[in-house]
Amino acid sequence: MAQDVEEISLRVPDSRSGDRIDRVLAGLVADMSRARLQTLIRDGQVSVGGRTIVEPRYRVNAGDLVHLRIPPTQPAILQPEPIALEIVHEDADLIVISKPAGLTVHPGAGTPSGTLVNALLHHCAGSLSGIGGIERPGIVHRLDKDTSGLMVVAKTDAAHRHLSAQFADHGRTGDLERGYLAIIWGAPERRRGTIDAPLARSPQNPEKMAVRRGGREAITHFEVLDTYSDPEGRPLASLIECRLETGRTHQIRVHLAHIGHPLLGDPVYGGGFRSKERLMSERQRQALAGLGRQALHAYLLALRHPSRDEILRFESDLPGEMRSLVDALTET
Structure with missing residues (x-):
C-alpha cells in the first residue's frame, strides 16, 4: 500500500521573524536535516500563507503560516544483498x-x-x-x-x-573517539608523537593522497605499543595505536609513510619498503603474505547516542590475520 504524504502546518514564532525559511523549519521540525528541508523547499513542497516558496533563503515574518508536505520515503536505487555482517x-x-x-x-x-x-x-x-x-x-x-x-x-x-x-x-569538543591499531615498518624515535601535515591529491597520481602545502589540515596522534626486532637486534616493525584529530582520505597510511614508517602490507604507500622483507624469518614472511592488505584495524569507537543521553563505547580485537602477523613478529 502506498504511503500517504505527511503534511505539517506551523506558525513562525516572534523570535524567528526575518529569518530564513530553511533555518526556521530546521529549528521546528526536529527529525529532519536542514539539507533535506532545503530539497523539499526547492521541490515546491513548502508554502507560506498559501503561496509556494522554492527559495531556501526566503525570509519569513512572525505569525506566518508555513505548510510543509513530506512525500513518502523513496525506495533505494541500490539493491539489498544478503551479505553476512558482524x-x-x-x-x-x-x-x-x-x-x-x-x-x-x-x-x-x-x-x-x-x-x-x-x-x-x-x-x-x-x-x-x-x-x-x-x-x-x-x-x-x-x-x-x-x-x-x-x-x-x-x-x-x-x-x-x-x-x-x-x-x-572529530572529538575535539565532544565525546567521539576513534582508535586504530597499526603495524608499521621500523620504530619511530619517540614513543608518542603527533603528525601534523596537510593532505591533498597527489599531482602524480590522483588516486593517491600526499602531504602537500596548501592541502587540508590533517592531524594524527600515535603511540608505540610494542617493537619487534630483526635477528641483529635492529627494529624491524612496531605495533602502534593511532588517534585521529581529522578524518582525511588515507590519512593514517599517508602520514605514517611520510615519517618513514609505512604500514606493513600497504601496496600503495609502502611499496618502497619491500626490501625489509629480506630481514624477516620465513614464518614472518608467510604471515605478511597471509595478511594480504595494509595492517590497519579500527579497534575503538566511542560516541554519544543520538537520542539517548549516554556514551556508547566499543572495542574490537585484532582480526586473525593481523594477530598472526603480530605473533610471528614476536618470535625470538
Whole structure:
C-alpha cells in the first residue's frame, strides 16, 4: 500500500521573524536535516500563507503560516544483498558493525554491488526511516576497503545529522573517539608523537593522497605499543595505536609513510619498503603474505547516542590475520 504524504502546518514564532525559511523549519521540525528541508523547499513542497516558496533563503515574518508536505520515503536505487555482517550493536537509531577487510563501504566506479551499503539495505529492511528522503543507511564515516574494524551507520535522518556533527568535530569538543591499531615498518624515535601535515591529491597520481602545502589540515596522534626486532637486534616493525584529530582520505597510511614508517602490507604507500622483507624469518614472511592488505584495524569507537543521553563505547580485537602477523613478529 502506498504511503500517504505527511503534511505539517506551523506558525513562525516572534523570535524567528526575518529569518530564513530553511533555518526556521530546521529549528521546528526536529527529525529532519536542514539539507533535506532545503530539497523539499526547492521541490515546491513548502508554502507560506498559501503561496509556494522554492527559495531556501526566503525570509519569513512572525505569525506566518508555513505548510510543509513530506512525500513518502523513496525506495533505494541500490539493491539489498544478503551479505553476512558482524553486528556489534543495533537499535532504532543506529547500527555498529565490525567491517572485515575486503568489503567496500559504498558502491562506486568498478564496485556497483557487494558493498556494505548493499548488505545494510538487506539487514535493515523495513527499519530505515530515510536519509535525505531516500530509504538507505546513513554513512557518516568510512574505512578503506582493506582496513578492518568498527563503523557506525545511521538508520534515521535525525541520527544521521547528529552523528555527522560528531564526526565533523572529530572529538575535539565532544565525546567521539576513534582508535586504530597499526603495524608499521621500523620504530619511530619517540614513543608518542603527533603528525601534523596537510593532505591533498597527489599531482602524480590522483588516486593517491600526499602531504602537500596548501592541502587540508590533517592531524594524527600515535603511540608505540610494542617493537619487534630483526635477528641483529635492529627494529624491524612496531605495533602502534593511532588517534585521529581529522578524518582525511588515507590519512593514517599517508602520514605514517611520510615519517618513514609505512604500514606493513600497504601496496600503495609502502611499496618502497619491500626490501625489509629480506630481514624477516620465513614464518614472518608467510604471515605478511597471509595478511594480504595494509595492517590497519579500527579497534575503538566511542560516541554519544543520538537520542539517548549516554556514551556508547566499543572495542574490537585484532582480526586473525593481523594477530598472526603480530605473533610471528614476536618470535625470538
